[in-house]
Amino acid sequence: MKMYQVDAFTDQPFSGNPAAVCVSERPFTDSVMKKLAIENNLSETAFAVGSNGGYELRWFTPGGEIDLCGHATLATGFVILNYFEPKASRISFRTASGILTVTRNGDEYSMDFPLIETRPIDVSEDFSDAIGCGVVEAAIGYRDPILLLETADDVINLNPDMGKVKELKDGLGLFVTAPGYDGFDFVSRAFWPKLNVDEDPVCGSMHCSLIDFWSKKLGKSSMVARQVSKRGGTVKVEIIGDRVKLSGKAVLFATFEMDDSILF
Numbered sequence: 001m002k003m004y005q006v007d008a009f010t011d012q013p014f015s016g017n018p019a020a021v022c023v024s025e026r027p028f029t030d031s032v033m034k035k036l037a038i039e040n041n042l043s044e045t046a047f048a049v050g051s052n053g054g055y056e057l058r059w060f061t062p063g064g065e066i067d068l069c070g071h072a073t074l075a076t077g078f079v080i081l082n083y084f085e086p087k088a089s090r091i092s093f094r095t096a097s098g099i100l101t102v103t104r105n106g107d108e109y110s111m112d113f114p115l116i117e118t119r120p121i122d123v124s125e126d127f128s129d130a131i132g133c134g135v136v137e138a139a140i141g142y143r144d145p146i147l148l149l150e151t152a153d154d155v156i157n158l159n160p161d162m163g164k165v166k167e168l169k170d171g172l173g174l175f176v177t178a179p180g181y182d183g184f185d186f187v188s189r190a191f192w193p194k195l196n197v198d199e200d201p202v203c204g205s206m207h208c209s210l211i212d213f214w215s216k217k218l219g220k221s222s223m224v225a226r227q228v229s230k231r232g233g234t235v236k237v238e239i240i241g242d243r244v245k246l247s248g249k250a251v252l253f254a255t256f257e258m259d260d261s262i263l264f
Contacts, residue, residue, distance in 0.1 A: 001263060003256045004083070005042075006075035009202040009233035009248035011107070016233040017202035018253060019075040020045040023055075023084060026264055030065075038062045043197045044072040048093065053085065057093035057100070063196035066172075067096040070204010070235075070246055074109050077102025078250040081109075110247040115239060116141040116209035118216075121170075130164035131176060141209035144171035148213075149178045152187045156228045166193040175206050177213070184234075185223035186214050202233030208244045211237040 003022050010016025020040045022028070027049050037045040037060035046069070048055040057076060059069040073093065080091050081104050090103045101112045118139040127135050127147055133154055139146045145168070149155050155178045165174050172195060177188040188210055190203035200206075207225060215221055222238040236247040 001258050001260055003036075003258055004075075004079045004252065005254045005256070006078055006250050007253050008071035008074045008078070008250045009204065009227070009235055010231075011249040011251055013251055013253050015231050016248075016250070017071040017200065017204075017231065018042050019069075019072040021048070021072070021076050021079045022046070023048045023076070023080060024263075025049070025051050028263065032263055033058065033060050034064070036060070043192070043200045044069050046072040046076045048076050048080065051084075053088055053091055055080070055091065055093050057095050061192070061195040061197050063192075063194070066195065068113070068205045068208075070111065070113065070207065071200075071202055071233075073100055073102060073111055074204060074246075074248060074250055077104070077109050077111070078252075082252075105247075108247055108249055110245055111204070113205065113208050113244045113246055115212060115242050115244045118146060118209050118213045121145065126164075126168060129161075130168055130174070131158055131160040133158055139213055140170060141212070144173040144175060144206075144209070146175045146177060146209060146213055149176055152178050152181045152228065154178055155187050155189055158189060160191055162191070162193040162198050165191050173200075173203075173206070175203075175210065177210055180226060183224065184226040185218060185220065186210065187226050187228045189227060189229055199229055201229040201231040202227045202235065202248075204235060204246050204248075207235050207237045207246055211239055211244055215239060 007016040
């Protein structure tokens with residue numbers, strides 16, 4: 001069986017966010033999925049089970065299963081639409097976060113994700129202490145805190161103490177953001193040390209809450225965001241009712257042959 005490694009939210013290899021993708025008509029055991037995620041040591045490994053446009057999709061980090069992942073969904077859609085169902089233009093996935101879709105438009109892929117509403121929270125000293133930078137304001141979605149910094153440079157140059165980030169009481173992840181530059185509406189970075197992923201290079205699902213946060217500030221429902229990790233990536237984001245359209249490009253980095261006897 002083949003495993004695909006795809007760089008998502010980019011059209012250039014060695015940038016964007018890498019995800020491993022496994023597609024099969026036979027189900028994987030939880031044990032195998034956990035072991036492969038640890039073996040790959042990427043921020044996410046995606047497992048799609050099904051055929052003919054309908055798949056069950058699950059995502060695993062080296063630290064365990066998660067309930068929503070943008071870049072690995074985009075990567076899985078890219079793999080299926082190019083190598084399994086090349087005549088199709090749209091794929092649906094049954095996931096822990098409901099039905100998610102990936103639609104191909106030329107060399108761009110759009111995903112239909114849930115909108116995550118945000119609300120203000122107090123700026124705790126623990127936040128500033130963990131990231132080593134002053135925080136202008138703080139908010140939270142259904143789980144993960146969002147910290148607003150003053151400038152894009154503050155986000156770019158941030159060097160958080162991952163031990164202290166891991167000890168924060170709220171959420172599994174920590175998102176930092178600031179006003180954008182050069183045509184980008186906002187910039188961001190995402191940290192997940194609680195899931196054994198210090199930094200997620202381009203986190204699609206984070207933008208489901210960031211678009212709500214920034215739409216309240218900018219009065220816009222459609223934006224272009226830049227995640228300013230070392231690898232970097234661009235995400236187009238649009239609010240449509242209670243859903244979010246996330247769009248970006250992807251590029252195949254590598255394929256690997258795995259022995260079926262160790263998988264099933």
